[in-house]
Amino acid sequence: xxxxxxxxxxxxxPSQTLSVTCTVSGFSVTSYHVSWVRQPPGKGLEWVGAIWxxxxxxYNSALKSRLxxxxxxxxxxxxxxxxxxxxxxxxxxxxxKHSEGILLWGQGVMVTVSS
Amino acid sequence: DIQMTQSPSFLSAxxxxxxxxxxxxxxxxxxxxxxxxxxxxxxxxxxxYNTNNLQTGIPSRFSGSGSGTDYTLTISSLQPEDFATYFCxxxxxxxxxxxxxxxxxx
Numbered sequence: 001x002x003x004x005x006x007x008x009x010x011x012x013x014p015s016q017t018l019s020v021t022c023t024v025s026g027f028s029v030t031s032y033h034v035s036w037v038r039q040p041p042g043k044g045l046e047w048v049g050a051i052w053x054x055x056x057x058x059y060n061s062a063l064k065s066r067l068x069x070x071x072x073x074x075x076x077x078x079x080x081x082x083x084x085x086x087x088x089x090x091x092x093x094x095x096x097k098h099s100e101g102i103l104l105w106g107q108g109v110m111v112t113v114s115s
Numbered sequence: 116d117i118q119m120t121q122s123p124s125f126l127s128a129x130x131x132x133x134x135x136x137x138x139x140x141x142x143x144x145x146x147x148x149x150x151x152x153x154x155x156x157x158x159x160x161x162x163x164y165n166t167n168n169l170q171t172g173i174p175s176r177f178s179g180s181g182s183g184t185d186y187t188l189t190i191s192s193l194q195p196e197d198f199a200t201y202f203c204x205x206x207x208x209x210x211x212x213x214x215x216x217x218x219x220x221x
Contacts, residue, residue, distance in 0.1 A: 047210035101206035105158035
């Protein structure tokens with residue numbers, strides 16, 4: 001069964017770094033691209049960035065300076081790191097599998113940026 | 116960057132109605148347009164990919180059309196479980212979502 005599951009802190013202090021892990025099962029991260037997408041409470045979706053199946057990455061130009069996406073192929077995990085967090089970074093962070101665009105989403109992790 | 120303008124933002128309709136939701140891209144996206152449904156507290160679910168291809172397991176009352184910069188999602192006869200929020204996504208050049216359409220029961 002194909003699944004993606006995000007894990008990470010629910011609360012992050014302003015100016016700190018967010019680290020979220022996406023653990024996938026049922027497919028290999030070396031065979032499919034994986035994206036990160038976020039959604040502020042009650043708002044729309046924003047593509048954050050992606051790690052392509054070959055291992056290269058691309059990021060949303062508005063967030064690029066604060067982002068890093070990486071992976072551990074032995075554990076079939078993808079990692080998101082975003083630094084210098086502010087309150088408007090609060091939201092649900094999803095990882096998602098690609099196939100003709102974004103196909104399947106994890107359940108998401110709700111992250112609140114607050115002191 | 117490609118911008119996506121989705122309309123309407125809100126839509127009130129009744130069970131059995133036919134409804135359409137539109138997305139307009141800021142440039143030609145070559146039919147690389149997907150539609151998603153999202154219910155409260157849940158992850159989005161893909162309905163349509165590449166303009167008019169129905170995702171496996173999605174009822175045939177959902178359909179998509181369009182080309183160039185203009186795309187449409189049609190629900191032919193609304194069912195109670197269809198009241199949700201709908202998003203489009205262009206994947207011609209990276210990824211941009213529409214702002215969403217909240218479909219509510221009239």
